[in-house]
Amino acid sequence: MLIDSHCHLDRIDLKPYQNDFSLFMAEVEAHQIEHLLCVAIDLEAYPAMLKLVSDFKNISVTVGVHPNVQDAIEPSIQDLITLGEAKKVIGIGETGLDYFRSEGDLVWQHQRFRNHIKAAKSLKKPLIIHTREAQADTLRILKEEGADEVGGIIHCFTEDWQFAEKAMDLNFHISFSGIITFKNAISIQAVAKKVPANRFLIETDSPYLAPVPFRGRPNYPTYVRHVAEQIADLRGATATEIAKLSTNNFYNLFQL
Numbered sequence: 199m200l201i202d203s204h205c206h207l208d209r210i211d212l213k214p215y216q217n218d219f220s221l222f223m224a225e226v227e228a229h230q231i232e233h234l235l236c237v238a239i240d241l242e243a244y245p246a247m248l249k250l251v252s253d254f255k256n257i258s259v260t261v262g263v264h265p266n267v268q269d270a271i272e273p274s275i276q277d278l279i280t281l282g283e284a285k286k287v288i289g290i291g292e293t294g295l296d297y298f299r300s301e302g303d304l305v306w307q308h309q310r311f312r313n314h315i316k317a318a319k320s321l322k323k324p325l326i327i328h329t330r331e332a333q334a335d336t337l338r339i340l341k342e343e344g345a346d347e348v349g350g351i352i353h354c355f356t357e358d359w360q361f362a363e364k365a366m367d368l369n370f371h372i373s374f375s376g377i378i379t380f381k382n383a384i385s386i387q388a389v390a391k392k393v394p395a396n397r398f399l400i401e402t403d404s405p406y407l408a409p410v411p412f413r414g415r416p417n418y419p420t421y422v423r424h425v426a427e428q429i430a431d432l433r434g435a436t437a438t439e440i441a442k443l444s445t446n447n448f449y450n451l452f453q454l
Contacts, residue, residue, distance in 0.1 A: 199232040200426060200441045201448045202419040203373055204292075204326065204353045204401035207236045207257070208247040211405060211416050219250060229420045232256060233448070235401075237292050237326055237353075239264045241271040241281075248286070258452070260326050262291040262314055265307050266299045272310065278317035288452045290318040291326030292353060295339070298330045308339065315343040318350070324451055325350030327370065333361050340368050349451070354403050355386060362389050366397055371451055373399040376409030376417065379428045391432050399451075400425045400444045 207219075215221040226234065236251050236259045238244050244261060251257040261281040263273055273281075282290055293314035295307055318325045327350060329336040340346070349369030354377065355362070362372050372393050377383050390398070400422055402409075408417035409424040423437065426444065430437045448454075 199230050199445055200422050201233045201235075201400070201445050202231060202402050202404070202422045203235050203351065203399040203444075203448050204237050204375070205234055205404045205419050206239065206406075207234065207404075207419075208243060208250050209239075209405050210418060223254060226419055227256075229423065231419055231422060232445070233258065233454075234419055235260065235289070235448075237289075238262050239292070240267045241273055241277075244281070248284075252286070257286075258288045258454075259286050260289040260291050261287050262293045262326065263310060264292055265294050265296045265310065265328055272306075273313070275313045275316050275320070278314060279320050282317060282321045282323060287323070288454070289324045289326050289350065290314050290321065291350070292328045293325065294328040295332035295336050296328060296330045297332045308335070311339055312343055315340070315345045318348045319344065322348060324348050325370075327352050328354070330356070333357060337361070337364050337368070340365075340370075345369075351399060351451070353401060354407065355389065357389075358385055359389050359392060362393060366394075371397050371399050371447060373401050374425055374429060375401050375403045376407045376413070376421065376425055378432075379409040379424055380413065387428075387432055390429050395443050396447060396450075398429070398444060399447055400429065400440070 234257045346369040353373045354375040404417035426440045427437045430440045
């Protein structure tokens, strides 16, 4: 059985499923995907996202505001805590730093990141971290705010082994997306070979970043198997072994 540890179910294209979310979920289950973590990007879309998945016990959610989101609701620490107390919410995020898409004075991004960490610690729930071209500051803020108390996931990992080691020292798991199937993802593949068996997860980040052979098309959680197969090839394991390890790691991290 597989788990997609990071997807955005409210943003996928349901046209192939007659715009019926239950038909989509039937296919997910037919592909032996036993749990999905639906990750929030902003608070404006959060109520509709929660309503969409509320009837499905095999879907958990997070609450948070993506570091690239601007001109939107800026949550206070208490806002995040209040929303995060719901039983279906198992993590806080995605949050973090992104210096690729955001430019200029990013004090607001740093403060948002710190607020999410504080809320996660109050709730005792793991963090979902997005980081792009911000290695040093991401690690610094995680350390300064004591994020190791709750740990979490460095999602859609695109950094190097040195970053992975430091993140794991701060109690974070490393999650690999469809990017790992790309031919030019050599450094990410090298990390996937070395991450301890109890510290990695797999994800799709759907509807984004579809793996080979679907690269360039809309992504779906049903494609998470391709991520597992690629990691299996890299580690000299079977896809079944990778699925089992990543599933156990997910349940252990979120205490499910």
